[in-house]
Amino acid sequence: MVLTRTFMQLRPIITALRRHKVATLLIVLQVALTLAVASNALLIVATRIVHLSRPTSTDEAHLFVIRNGWKLGQNAAQINANIAADLDTLRHVAGVRDAFSSQGFPLAGYSANIIARLKLEPDQKTHAQLITFYAADEHAIDTLGLTLVSGRNFRPDEIAAIGPSDKMSPPGIIVTRSLADKLFPDGSALGKTVYLPDGPTAIFGIIASLQGPLKNSGAVDGYTALVPARYLDPAGIEYLVRTDSTAMKPVIAATLKALQERSDARIIDQKQDVVTMAQVRKHAYASDHSVAMLMSIVCGLLLLATAGGIVGLSSFWVGQRRRQIGIRRSLGATSGDILRYFHAENFLIVSGGVALGALLAFLANLGLMQLYELPRIPLYAPLLGALVLWLLGQLAVWGPARSAARVPPVVAIRTE
Amino acid sequence: MWRYYVALALRSSARSKALTALVIALLAFGVSACMVSYAVFRATTSDPLPGKSSRLYAVQIDNVGPSYTWHGEPPDMLSYTDAVALWQAHKADRQTLLYPASWQVESDDPTIPAMPMSGDAVTADFFPMFDVPFRFGASWSANEDAQHANVVVISRRLNEKLFGGQNSVGHEIRLDGKAFRVAGVLDDWNPRPRFFDIGELSRDQAFDNVGDIYIPFTRATDMQKNSRYANCPTATGETDTSNWGAYLHGECGRIGAWVGLATPADAERYREYLRNYAKEQQRLGRFAWPPNVRLNSLMDWLAYLNIAPKASSFSMLISGSFLLIVMVNVVGLMLARFMRRAPEIGIRRALGASRADIYQQFLIEGAAIGFTGGLLGLALTLLGLWGIGRLFEPKIARLVHVDAPLVLLTLLLAVIATVVSALYPTWRAAQTRPAWQIKINH
Numbered sequence: 001m002v003l004t005r006t007f008m009q010l011r012p013i014i015t016a017l018r019r020h021k022v023a024t025l026l027i028v029l030q031v032a033l034t035l036a037v038a039s040n041a042l043l044i045v046a047t048r049i050v051h052l053s054r055p056t057s058t059d060e061a062h063l064f065v066i067r068n069g070w071k072l073g074q075n076a077a078q079i080n081a082n083i084a085a086d087l088d089t090l091r092h093v094a095g096v097r098d099a100f101s102s103q104g105f106p107l108a109g110y111s112a113n114i115i116a117r118l119k120l121e122p123d124q125k126t127h128a129q130l131i132t133f134y135a136a137d138e139h140a141i142d143t144l145g146l147t148l149v150s151g152r153n154f155r156p157d158e159i160a161a162i163g164p165s166d167k168m169s170p171p172g173i174i175v176t177r178s179l180a181d182k183l184f185p186d187g188s189a190l191g192k193t194v195y196l197p198d199g200p201t202a203i204f205g206i207i208a209s210l211q212g213p214l215k216n217s218g219a220v221d222g223y224t225a226l227v228p229a230r231y232l233d234p235a236g237i238e239y240l241v242r243t244d245s246t247a248m249k250p251v252i253a254a255t256l257k258a259l260q261e262r263s264d265a266r267i268i269d270q271k272q273d274v275v276t277m278a279q280v281r282k283h284a285y286a287s288d289h290s291v292a293m294l295m296s297i298v299c300g301l302l303l304l305a306t307a308g309g310i311v312g313l314s315s316f317w318v319g320q321r322r323r324q325i326g327i328r329r330s331l332g333a334t335s336g337d338i339l340r341y342f343h344a345e346n347f348l349i350v351s352g353g354v355a356l357g358a359l360l361a362f363l364a365n366l367g368l369m370q371l372y373e374l375p376r377i378p379l380y381a382p383l384l385g386a387l388v389l390w391l392l393g394q395l396a397v398w399g400p401a402r403s404a405a406r407v408p409p410v411v412a413i414r415t416e
Numbered sequence: 417m418w419r420y421y422v423a424l425a426l427r428s429s430a431r432s433k434a435l436t437a438l439v440i441a442l443l444a445f446g447v448s449a450c451m452v453s454y455a456v457f458r459a460t461t462s463d464p465l466p467g468k469s470s471r472l473y474a475v476q477i478d479n480v481g482p483s484y485t486w487h488g489e490p491p492d493m494l495s496y497t498d499a500v501a502l503w504q505a506h507k508a509d510r511q512t513l514l515y516p517a518s519w520q521v522e523s524d525d526p527t528i529p530a531m532p533m534s535g536d537a538v539t540a541d542f543f544p545m546f547d548v549p550f551r552f553g554a555s556w557s558a559n560e561d562a563q564h565a566n567v568v569v570i571s572r573r574l575n576e577k578l579f580g581g582q583n584s585v586g587h588e589i590r591l592d593g594k595a596f597r598v599a600g601v602l603d604d605w606n607p608r609p610r611f612f613d614i615g616e617l618s619r620d621q622a623f624d625n626v627g628d629i630y631i632p633f634t635r636a637t638d639m640q641k642n643s644r645y646a647n648c649p650t651a652t653g654e655t656d657t658s659n660w661g662a663y664l665h666g667e668c669g670r671i672g673a674w675v676g677l678a679t680p681a682d683a684e685r686y687r688e689y690l691r692n693y694a695k696e697q698q699r700l701g702r703f704a705w706p707p708n709v710r711l712n713s714l715m716d717w718l719a720y721l722n723i724a725p726k727a728s729s730f731s732m733l734i735s736g737s738f739l740l741i742v743m744v745n746v747v748g749l750m751l752a753r754f755m756r757r758a759p760e761i762g763i764r765r766a767l768g769a770s771r772a773d774i775y776q777q778f779l780i781e782g783a784a785i786g787f788t789g790g791l792l793g794l795a796l797t798l799l800g801l802w803g804i805g806r807l808f809e810p811k812i813a814r815l816v817h818v819d820a821p822l823v824l825l826t827l828l829l830a831v832i833a834t835v836v837s838a839l840y841p842t843w844r845a846a847q848t849r850p851a852w853q854i855k856i857n858h
Contacts (some may be wrong), residue, residue: 071520072520112646269531287725287726290727291730294730294734295730295734298731298734305446308441309745312439312745
């Protein structure tokens with residue numbers, strides 16, 4: 001009933017809009033531009049949020065990293081002994097659950113010695129699989145909080161000390177599920193032999209997932225391996241420590257104190273060289289975060305501006321048409337009819353804007369894809385935007401329409 | 417006359433308060449969004465050496481071939497072989513080789529613990545080329561470059577730490593255990609972006625602080641100091657530095673080269689020299705590909721490396737679109753505002769005002785509203801810049817500042833945007849016929 005009454009009004013609405021071509025066009029244009037800009041901006045927000053919420057698959061809330069530099073003049077054997085003693089000390093600090101040493105940690109960014117290529121045959125001619133890896137020992141899985149889905153962990157006697165000029169040829173490695181499936185799509189990765197640049201190695205175990213050290217890793221995302229190794233880099237080493245509770249401050253202080261008491265062969269800047277995984281995450285995704293925030297704010301302002309414009313123009317129209325409204329009222333139109341008239345009119349105009357805006361959104365998306373690494377806009381994005389704009393339009397016109405509905409029939413015969 | 421028009425504008429604004437407030441608020445938000453984005457964009461794309469940057473050029477030589485280049489562009493960094501060949505040829509007015517590295521620093525003061533510090537291995541020309549300011553002492557000489565001398569230039573910050581800010585020229589410090597004589601102490605120097613060695617760093621370090629230590633390139637090479645990053649054309653992508661001699665003369669790119677050339681003609685000559693050099697290497701069999709060299713001026717180099725944070729150009733684009741939408745909005749609202757005053761226009765026209773008078777009146781009214789919007793926009797811009805630290809990383813937010821041009825630009829943008837938006841409504845207003853309006857109302 002209400003719908004048919006609304007439809008009956010379509011013809012007079014269109015006739016009325018024809019007499020206000022420019023004003024109608026302006027709202028259509030505004031809605032179209034808003035839809036085009038907002039849907040692309042929100043697409044950017046969405047891609048950034050997807051990017052920055054990728055899990056490292058580690059127990060981030062309980063993890064912190066110590067970048068431990070070595071003082072000069074220590075040979076490989078001394079460094080090796082230092083690391084072993086340090087780890088033993090770390091694991092005995094109250095509040096520490098476990099610890100291990102590595103040459104990198106998730107989201108640390110690019111550094112030397114984190115990327116390797118895996119081959120399936122020693123003389124494979126096709127492109128080898130690019131992976132990122134962490135030096136690890138038998139405590140790594142527990143420290144990071146990983147899930148071993150099949151196979152086994154490393155044994156203490158498999159952890160090799162690797163000096164700066166030594167080759168990396170471990171007896172076996174542990175890989176992520178996604179890397180295992182990439183190398184052996186039939187699911188038979190466990191126990192298979194693969195080839196590192198320096199020789200063959202077996203797949204000892206498979207972990208559910210683990211993010212590599214790279215922040216924007218694209219092609220190697222999730223293709224991560226643990227290598228049983230202890231790096232004797234004379235520059236330094238990173239200790240990853242998992243705590244029992246999330247209150248890490250006292251534990252961090254206690255570990256630093258314990259390390260310093262054990263030996264002063266190290267250089268640790270307490271401000272820069274100790275970071276929690278939460279800080280690492282915040283730092284790594286700072287720019288993604290700022291883009292997402294900025295775009296959201298601008299989108300919010302955009303919608304507000306559009307709503308403001310609709311309110312402004314609609315109330316102007318209502319003011320202009322008081323006489324016509326009065327005539328319609330005196331000819332028997334109810335105030336509900338008037339209300340529906342303005343809502344229907346707004347729906348029509350916004351629909352025009354949405355149609356044009358969807359087209360513009362796709363065109364703008366094509367342009368942005370060239371300029372930035374933006375994905376193709378999904379079909380539902382403009383649809384969702386259209387829904388929001390229809391709703392926004394109806395809300396915005398509600399006030400002016402109500403004041404129109406309150407115009408008394410007597411206006412028709414009154415001269416001002 | 418314009419005073420009368422402003423008075424008229426004020427009176428009409430008082431009659432339609434809500435509409436006026438809406439226009440002003442929209443303008444203020446549109447303009448301030450643009451200005452905040454612009455302030456960030458300006459800060460991240462600014463010229464680190466204004467007046468001089470057009471005479472400084474970064475050199476690229478393709479030493480890895482088509483299978484290892486990215487879209488055919490030569491690598492960002494030079495191999496040691498090419499870098500030293502350029503330096504020895506000395507075909508430019510000024511030239512420097514450089515790469516970033518870090519050292520363990522100790523002084524004679526036993527109370528100061530050893531600390532790892534970063535900096536660059538450079539040649540003597542580095543300091544005058546990039547206008548690096550000295551607080552004490554001076555750069556080492558070209559002769560000392562040739563002698564692989566144990567000299568060091570340290571930052572003011574490091575001088576504070578090690579020597580309490582005293583003139584330390586002639587004192588010794590130890591880098592990685594080797595004694596170096598302090599030749600000079602820099603004054604505050606922190607160019608943004610960190611243009612000179614960003615090609616040898618990762619792009620997200622472009623706005624990091626510069627290092628504290630500068631030693632001769634030749635000496636750093638003797639120390640077997642590797643660059644922070646190296647780009648080696650091998651299947652494994654790994655670098656084996658255990659055999660230093662072989663590594664040094666291999667094809668790993670890790671060195672930046674800058675040349676100072678006074679005129680574009682000089683630059684063209686240097687480009688020709690680079691092409692000939694690459695051709696010679698091709699003839700010798702080292703390069704199996706035709707010459708692929710680049711000589712980019714400083715600003716072109718920064719643009720090529722694309723160091724400005726994506727967020728800043730994104731937000732320029734989006735806030736520009738926002739202003740456009742606001743303007744469409746303002747056209748509609750101004751149209752409503754001016755049409756409502758048709759009777760007034762009719763009377764003014766009947767009393768002898770020409771169309772030009774009407775144009776003038778309404779454009780001045782537009783400008784007045786724009787100016788008010790600009791003032792509010794300025795307040796919002798300041799508020800936005802104050803809160804910029806929440807949106808951008810501290811190292812970017814720190815660069816953003818307010819100055820007179822920014823303030824003027826904000827007001828100007830607001831006025832121009834409003835006047836442009838008022839053009840069509842004004843034209844419509846000027847079409848009002850005098851007699852008709854009077855007849856209809858009375």
